[in-house]
Amino acid sequence: MKLVPEELGQSGQELAALLKELRLAAGLTGDRLAKRCNLSQSTISRYETGSARPSLVAVEQILWAVEAPPSIVAQVTALARLANTEWRNVRDLRRKGLGSRQAELKALEVSSGHMRYFLLSMLTGLLATPEYVRASLAHSPADTSKAVAGKLERQQILYDTGKQFTFILTEQAIRFPLTPPPAMAVQLDRLASLTYLPNVHIGVIATGTALPSLPLNTFTIYDNHMATVELSTGSVVFRDPRDVQSYLDQFEGYERVALFENDAREFLATWAHAFRS
Known part of the structure; x- marks a missing residue:
């Protein structure tokens, strides 16, 4: 993903939607995903609605929990870095x-x-x-x-x-x-x-x-x-x-x-x- 300064910090909603999509595709409820990641269900909910910004570590935990393929891992990790940089x-x-x-x-x-x-x-x-x-x-x-x-x-x-x-x-x-x-x-x-x-x-x-x-x-x-x-x-x-x-x-x-x-x-x-x- 090309790094464009003006796009930094603006990928939060895209990241939130993609995290929710991955959870649903894996057939997991928010509560089950939270337990796999050692997070609270409310934290997962905030990540998926965009009201909280997940760190790269949290994103990697979620990607592991939903067994995301390598191509998706690279895409979501790049989005997470953009979301955490403004x-x-x-x-x-x-x-x-x-x-x-x-x-x-x-x-x-x-x-x-x-x-x-x-x-x-x-x-x-x-x-x-x-x-x-x-x-x-x-x-x-x-x-x-x-x-x-x-x-x-x-x-x-x-x-x-x-x-x-x-x-x-x-x-x-x-x-x-x-x-x-x-x-x-x-x-x-x-x-x-x-x-x-x-x-x-x-x-x-x-x-x-x-x-x-x-x-x-x-x-x-x-x-x-x-x-x-x-x-x-x-x-x-x-x-x-x-x-x-x-x-x-x-x-x-x-x-x-x-x-x-x-x-x-x-x-x-x-x-x-x-x-x-």
Whole structure:
């Protein structure tokens, strides 16, 4: 099956109908199929109506239970991957409004316990000063006032000690001169101050550090159930556990070589001093 970005996340109903068709062809009731898959009957029902999105693991269990032929297995597995991967282009985000995007991110942060951010080229709004936030949106053709307010409001969640935040920043992200040097120094001071929060862990990867893999994109992982990957033209959302685990593995590799706590603060202080000079 050819992967077309605009089709990502849109195959859910087709997958649901095909799963139901396979169950009926196998002569199984929803309850019998559920028992074979070690799932509840209500879960099977939600999969078949499209009200819940089955993971690839769940789909493989169902395909095994209905004894699907190899050709059908390949078709349904491809549909399941499409259903668990969503493409969001920049044009749609702008059309909906940057403020609504901030509300969506806030809801994700409220519903997650541990959030991991790998920041390749610039800082995320959760860590940014007001001047940095405004500069990051300066080239947007839309009204950014609500987006700026939303980004700054979202920062309050950092002080919720019931949640864990881990940020891995490359030296490039820290040094990229998005604002004038004095403002960049203030931004780095803010980063250093946030390292003292008990639930916020900020790691820095210095240029020249040997890395376990080559970082290509900024990405965020919400618990172990969703990963979002940023591209210049939009973002890709992964929900399949194996895709999410792949990003968790990458993140843990970068975490092992990053500088934390006093080492990170010393690094940030050095560059803050350089910007002030």
